[in-house]
Amino acid sequence: MTTPTPKVRLRVPNVAPGARILSFGDYQPSKVVTNDDLAKTVDTNDEWIRSRVGIAERRIAGDDESLVDMAVHAGGKALAGSGLGPGDIDLVIVATASHDVPMPNVSAPTAHRLGIHAPGAFDLNAACSGFCYALATASAAVRGGSARNVLVIGAEKTSQWIDWTDRSTCIIFADGAGAAVVTGSDEPGIGPVVWGSAGDQSDKISIADRNSFITQEGQAVFRWATTAIAPIALEACERAGITPADLAAIVPHQANLRIIDSIARKVGATNAVVADDIVTSGNTMAASIPLALAHMIERGDVQSGAPALLIGFGAGLAYAAQVIQIP
DSSP: OOOOOOOOOOOOOOOOSEEEEEEEEEEOOSOEEEHHHHHTTSSOOHHHHHHHHOOSEEEOOOTTOOHHHHHHHHHHHHHHHHTOOGGGOOEEEEEOSOOSSSSSOSHHHHHHHTTOOSOEEEEEOOGGGHHHHHHHHHHHHHHTTSOSEEEEEEEEEGGGGOOTTOHHHHTTBOEEEEEEEEEEESSOSBOOOEEEEOGGGGGGEEEOSTTOOEEEOHHHHHHHHHHHHHHHHHHHHHHHTOOGGGOSEEEEOOSOHHHHHHHHHHHTOTTSEEOOTHHHHOBOGGGHHHHHHHHHHHHTSSOTTOEEEEEEEEGGGEEEEEEEEOO
16 A cells, blocks of 8 residues: 655745836947948938838947946946845846857846846847846746846847848847846736747748848838737737726837837827837847837836836747836
């Protein structure tokens, strides 16, 4: 006769019923590259670029400025604004698709340079939707009791993966970093994420190997983004228990101004401010949403406590959307 295995109860710590964002931080390199600058090296001009993607200028990191450098700047700014210290952070997540080496990751050295001792640290690659994926992961970690406070960073140095003689890509991509600090709360300040992917179209935006540059099929990506993403955004509002009319801001990934306008129009949030950071920042992939939000907050475009819809989409093809409360 076998002895029955005794039941063992796991001791789960008190967990937060919700998660919220305490602060945002941003960083962009000092070097500004205008459309006129690009016209000196490729067959393009300011009017052509503005009419197709809506970009007037972008920031490009110097050779001596690393992805970790930018992540540290943005993460440090978010941490300073949160009211917390480095010792309060126990998880660091960096969303990036442009690291120049497979290892070490970006998150661990970033945490070390910020004085955060022995946190959980990992990078997440969901390309241009990476910040939304990382934010959802941070929210789940806090609500599940795996972390108390999480530093989430989107950082990209896409310039090192660009063929600067290819006008279809060099006019679009840029460098920068944006960050947020996530903590537990009695009321949810980060809504349920709606995420997914269209892996059958993963070849539409890609880097073939370590010796290659970013390539994309612009028209195919445009059609996908302008048809498939708005329903995802509306579902995120529904899961958060709000309507588009309740939104104070819509912050899509800053891929293309025409795509941004199309998504915002289909969401139908007529009272919401729509982020257009792409005009002066370019497409910074996983950094674009937190960069745009940080700039909107700094300008006073959105008020604390207001609901904002974040919409990430891009290579993979991956997408994610969630509603947050502005800190």
